[in-house]
Amino acid sequence: MNSFALGADLLDESETSYRLGHSFRQEVVKYIERCHLEDGGYFFARVLPSNGLDTYFAVKSLSILGVKPDCPDAITSFFLDDVKEGMLGGIIGTFLTVEVLNELGRLSDDIKNYARQQIILRQNKAGGFGALEDIYIEVSSELEETYRAVKVLKAIGVDFDEHRITAFVSSKLNIDGGYGKERRSTLASTFYATGIHKLLGTSTEKSVITRDYLRKREENWQVQFIEDLYWLVEGLDNLGEKSKFPDKTLRFVMECQRINGGFSRATIMGIPTLEYTFYALSILKEVGAL
Numbered sequence: 681m682n683s684f685a686l687g688a689d690l691l692d693e694s695e696t697s698y699r700l701g702h703s704f705r706q707e708v709v710k711y712i713e714r715c716h717l718e719d720g721g722y723f724f725a726r727v728l729p730s731n732g733l734d735t736y737f738a739v740k741s742l743s744i745l746g747v748k749p750d751c752p753d754a755i756t757s758f759f760l761d762d763v764k765e766g767m768l769g770g771i772i773g774t775f776l777t778v779e780v781l782n783e784l785g786r787l788s789d790d791i792k793n794y795a796r797q798q799i800i801l802r803q804n805k806a807g808g809f810g811a812l813e814d815i816y817i818e819v820s821s822e823l824e825e826t827y828r829a830v831k832v833l834k835a836i837g838v839d840f841d842e843h844r845i846t847a848f849v850s851s852k853l854n855i856d857g858g859y860g861k862e863r864r865s866t867l868a869s870t871f872y873a874t875g876i877h878k879l880l881g882t883s884t885e886k887s888v889i890t891r892d893y894l895r896k897r898e899e900n901w902q903v904q905f906i907e908d909l910y911w912l913v914e915g916l917d918n919l920g921e922k923s924k925f926p927d928k929t930l931r932f933v934m935e936c937q938r939i940n941g942g943f944s945r946a947t948i949m950g951i952p953t954l955e956y957t958f959y960a961l962s963i964l965k966e967v968g969a970l
Contacts (some may be wrong), residue, residue, distance in 0.1 A: 698930060700969050705745050708957065712738050713750055715954055720751065720758030724942075724953040730758060732768060732776045737958040738782050744961045744970065749784070756786045757865070763794065771810055774798040775828040778835050792836040799829050800840070807841075807848035822861050823852060823872035824887030830879050842880045849873050853886055857893030868899060871911035874918035891919050898924060905945045906936050910959040913966045926967040933960050 715722045715738060721730025722738040735755060742749055749755055762768045765782045768777050774795045781787045802809050802825075810825030826845065833840050849859070851875060858865025859873035874890060877883070896913050903909045909932060913923055923929050935947035942952025943960035950956075964970045 698927075698969055700818060701965065705747075705970075707941035708961070709747055709941075711743065711952065712741055712954065712957065714752060714940075720754035722758075722954060724955075726912070732759070732762065732773065734954045735759075736776045736780055737954040741784050741954065741958045741961050743783055744958075744965055752784045752786070755782060756781060760791075763791070771792070771797055771799065771802055771825045771828050771832075775832055778832045782835050795832050796834050796838050799832050800828065800838075804849075807844040821866065821868040821872050822966040823849065823859065823869050823876065827876050827879075830876050834879055842882070845876065846880060846882050848874050850886075853890075857886070857889030857891070859890075863891065866970065867894075867908055867911035867915065871915040871918070874915050878918045887919055891916070891921055894919070894921070895924070901925075903926070903932065906933065906943065906956050906959045906963075907945070910963055913963050917966055923967055926969075929967050930969050931965060933963050936960060 683929050693723055705708060712722070712766030715724050715726055715734065717723060717726065717728055717730045719728055719730050721732065721735040723729070723731045723734050727838060735758065739749055739755065743861065759768065762773075763777060768774065778787065778795050781791060788932060799809070803808065803815045804812050806812055808823070808826040809829035812822075826849065828888065840848050852859045852861060854860060854865045858867075861869070867931040870890065870893065876885075877887075897912055898916070903912065906962060913929065932947060933943070936943045936945070936950075936956065937960070938944055938952045940952060942954070943958050944952045945959045961970065
């Protein structure tokens with residue numbers, strides 16, 4: 681299906697040739713809210729229980745679209761209840777709680793204290809956060825947990841050793857300008873590394889070669905899935921750069937949209953999820969289509 685036909689009012693000239701209009705936004709909002717369940721959270725499969733990660737993607741996606749969630753009190757309770765029951769510990773659970781409650785304007789001092797305790801204890805001996813070995817295969821990057829930890833610490837206003845974290849991240853820089861363990865650069869690790877540098881306000885003299893690495897990936901169009909494009913476009917944005925191919929980027933994203941308004945992982949086939957919808961909307965915002 682050519683998704684340019686789905687709720688895509690093509691309006692003013694922008695950084696791309698198109699600007700997606702009101703009906704497009706409506707279709708996506710409807711898809712997201714259809715995934716809102718009775719327990720207060722969201723889940724793309726629309727069966728209980730809700731999923732904390734999907735709830736994060738839903739709330740963040742609505743924010744990109746300039747829309748408030750239908751039931752912010754229910755979403756807040758969903759997270760607070762899980763915190764009380766000890767179901768949202770660790771870096772990922774703390775990150776989701778802080779990000780969503782902060783987005784909703786519900787980040788209390790109690791949650792900030794809880795978050796500080798959860799994160800500080802998980803700094804590893806290398807200076808980053810989370811595990812150094814035996815990282816789960818489904819984790820996109822060895823820098824993911826460090827990125828999430830830094831976002832939490834910045835959001836709650838805690839002082840921490842930023843130089844130690846910067847040194848840890850810089851140790852993952854490879855000769856080609858990208859970041860990744862074992863001298864293998866990846867878009868995911870490069871996105872997280874540049875994101876951490878941006879959060880910490882650390883400008884590195886190596887940022888030029890990182891920009892060149894991302895530009896080469898963009899020019900060769902080494903994009904198979906929507907998360908690849910998300911890491912590429914957002915990695916460039918972390919360096920203050922924009923995509924040189926906004927129309928090509930827009931077309932790839934829109935071809936991932938499905939008839940129910942959500943976005944899938946790839947253009948040819950795949951089911952829509954809240955995660956891929958968040959990636960799609962983030963990219964569309966970056967190229968000026970929203």
